[in-house]
Amino acid sequence: xxxxxxxxxxxxxxxxxxxxxxxxxxxxxxxxxxxxxxxxxxxxxxxxxxxxxxxxxxxxxxxxxxxxxxxxxxxxxxxxxxxxxxxxxxxxxxxxxxxxxxxxxxxxxxxxxxxxxxxxxxxxxxxxxxxxxxxxxxxxxxxxxxxxxxxxxxxxxxxxxxxxxxxxxxxxxxxxxxxxxxxxxxxxxxxxxxxxx
Numbered sequence: 001x002x003x004x005x006x007x008x009x010x011x012x013x014x015x016x017x018x019x020x021x022x023x024x025x026x027x028x029x030x031x032x033x034x035x036x037x038x039x040x041x042x043x044x045x046x047x048x049x050x051x052x053x054x055x056x057x058x059x060x061x062x063x064x065x066x067x068x069x070x071x072x073x074x075x076x077x078x079x080x081x082x083x084x085x086x087x088x089x090x091x092x093x094x095x096x097x098x099x100x101x102x103x104x105x106x107x108x109x110x111x112x113x114x115x116x117x118x119x120x121x122x123x124x125x126x127x128x129x130x131x132x133x134x135x136x137x138x139x140x141x142x143x144x145x146x147x148x149x150x151x152x153x154x155x156x157x158x159x160x161x162x163x164x165x166x167x168x169x170x171x172x173x174x175x176x177x178x179x180x181x182x183x184x185x186x187x188x189x190x191x192x193x194x195x196x197x
Contacts, residue, residue, distance in 0.1 A: 003126050004142065009120045025073060030171065036051055049071070055090075059133060064088065077109070081121070083101060100124070
C-alpha cells in the first residue's frame, strides 16, 4: 500500500462590504463554487457536495477521483471541510484499494476595513498498486504521487483566492440592492401610519 500526503495553507485579506464575509460563508454552496467549477459539482445536501475532479496520470495509472465533501459552517468565524466518501472512476482495481482523507479549516478574523482569512488543508491518500508497478522504487512513487497531490491542492487554492473575493463582492452588492426596496417600503409605511394618527 502506497501512502501519500500533502498540505496547503492560505492567507487572504478581503475588503469588507455592506454585508460581512462571515454571512457569505454561511452558504456552503457559494464557497464550493469558489473552490471548483460548478459544472464539476453535485449538491447532495445542504452541506455535502460531490466533486468530480479532473483525471490525472500517475505513472501508468489513469485516476479520476470523485470526492464527497462535507462543509460545517455551524461555528462563528470557523469553517471546516472534511471528506466523507471517495470513488475512482474508470479503474476498478484502484477503486477497491483506494482511500482518501481530506480535512481543512478556514478561520475568519474580522477587522474594521477587511476580513483576514487563514486556512489550511491536509490531504492523505492510500492506494494499492497493481503488479505492473511492483518493481518501481518506492521513493519514485512517493515523490511523483506527492507532487500530484500538491498540484491538486495548489490549483484549488489559486481558484479560491481568485474567485472568493469577487463572488463575495458580487453577493454583498446583491444583498444590499435587495434590502433597499424593503427599507423604502418600511419607511413609507411608517410615514403613512404617522400621518393617519
